[in-house]
Amino acid sequence: MDQFIKTEEQFELISKINDLKPVFRHREPELDQLGSFPFADFQDLKNIDYPTLTLPKEYGGQGLGLYEYILAQEAISEGSGATGLSIGWHNGIVLEYAENNHWEQDAADWLLKEIANGAIINSAATENNAGSPTRGALPRTTVIRDGKDLVINGEKTFTSASPVLDYIIVTCTNEIGIVEMIVVPKDSPGVSILETWDMLSMRGTASHTLILENVRVSGNHILKALPATKTEAKGWMLHIPACYLGIAAAARKYAVDFAASYIPTSLGKPIAETPNIKHIIGEMELELSIARHMLYGTVERYEQAEDKTTLQESLDITKIAVTNGAIKIVDLAMKIVGSRALSQSNPMHRYYLNVRAGLYNPPMEDMIKSKLASAAIDAAKKDEN
Template identity: 40%
Template sequence: MSTLIPSDLFIRNDREAAIAARAERLAASFALRAPEHDRDRSFPFANFADMKDAGYLTLTLPREYGGEEASLYEMVLSQERLARGDGSTALAVGWHLGQLMQLRLSRPWPERLFAKLCEEVVQDGALINNFSSERATGSPTRGGKPETKAVRADGGWLISGRKSYSTLSPIVRFFTLTASIEGSDTVGEFLVRQGPGVTVEETWDTLGMRATGSHDVLLERVFVPDEDTIFATGMPPKTKLPDEAGVLLHIPACYIGIAHAGRDFALRFALDHKPNSIGKPIAELPHIERQIGMMESELISARSFLYFVADRWDRQPEQREALKPELGLAKLLATNAAIRILDQAMRIVGGASLSKTLPLERMYRDVRAGLHNPPMDDAVIQMLALRALHERAVDLQ
């Protein structure tokens, strides 16, 4: 076996080992900056500069346009390790990487437009995200119609409205958004470049994930030319391809990565902390061993299912639509396990875990945010129930 491959059983070859090692190097630097960004809710521009220099921002781009063309498994592997340094940075860049992967697989844009985007990502480190959330509609996955409006203009569209939870807003060069087409029931999709008429209002001041830059974005008669219009009235119907769902595994990868970092901190503490009342490391105490075992059970279970689903999604493209419940379950298991792992880690460390001089309280706040990323737990549970009922009904016919 190559000396590049570490003991982590989820790393299967030299390419994956190199991808993981790069993420771990970046994470080590990010961990040093994370407390300041969390305290000040400031955007980690230096982290993104480091990722640009390391080639991280091109991880999921196609090889033909200068990218690494990472598989879903490789993106999960990399993102989980990046999140061990700073969850906010990992979650934020995950939306960029996920959208690029989705565009690479489904190619819903004119090739000229996609090629131009790839060129700017490779050459300049340009970032992209999708801004579809609005306060009035809630999560786009719930199906609410956007209040942002698109009005026909000469050679394009004028877009006006407000988008919320706009992660990466301080740094993105491009973003896609949805807008209701004036005078019709159609919801259009547009590619917008940062520029005149686009304003970032710094509204993001939250319990956790404080450095993702998920502010409100205001648009005032922003002109989008026809060549940057992805879908609008009069265009052929837009088909949602099954490839799109898998890229959301960057979300559970992030939260289980944070949990892994919290577990590692608690283990180091348990091995090093020797209260004078017992004269030995607390790791030797039965109740501490039990708490460590509970953390391991949660972590191994969630990681194993996450990597299993990612690998199956890569290897069986014809099954991707049928895998949607498993994709949702991977997120549900990872985010809820992450909360329980951090809870146990804080119990092991004790009262000191509440101190902002240690990372556990930040990690605990960060993993709570996972409950509010898509897909939501209730939607996943319903999806699993409906599939089980359908399968049983078919069996009884």
């Protein structure tokens, strides 16, 4: 990872996170439990002011960009995947605002000041049995006007970091069928968290169900109305493959350390010196290098692009390729460690489970392949004419 650190500012940022990685790794077994969440990790990240990483400087933040954010997300996730993915949503949403300035100004002003003062945010868009928002599902969660207030009713699933959120950005359908993003303070009357998150993967994200029952908020809590067609390219969503790459890096480190130190009596030397294990390690190194070059190359092109919407295909492909590469790296690491990797006391079983959650974070692989296939078929038809 060091070769991708380009500035002194980036070096200092990653150094702070590297100091925390062993601590996160030591705590990570606690996140195998139902109802767990990395509270202490979040406090450590607050202590280094990480939740203001992408907050614009005019609001009291550090004002760093996509490259620093992705570097940091990979590093955090090498310590704890659940911690990395959970905090990633917060900083990513803030970065999207910093890039696009796409919120109502009054709402943005007060929410960003809250973040400067320590508030943690995430969005809640997915609904049970309604389909994914990335596939065009409209919210069944509703908002109606009542004088100067808004009244919200509905349920949202996959509300990551729910135990520590101060504000939740909820997608709602209003009286005339327009989808609006509304900021809901988690301590509002009628807001509750139903602890439904029992996944084997990424259990520590505490992505529980959000219940909204006649929740009343001020009319100035509307961040924006969503357009009928999405035009914004979301470079910040690369925090997803960065997270799974961090998990893969942790698995790779454990496997290489194990191979270099494990000396079977029958062999009389570390298994890392055998041709087969060397070959697997080399394959892991190649996969990790390819994934990092692709990820950070896409980040650089995104930051340099004048029209970022032209990078949407690159963002989609990078997520799929890097996530699949991360899964392959972990699978290779499992082969090196052997059957003991499935032990409850061995961190490899957690890496194996957690990295597979990347298959179900957006964008989905089937959607991207379908888009690519349609484009290829359309191009072939044009060539025939």
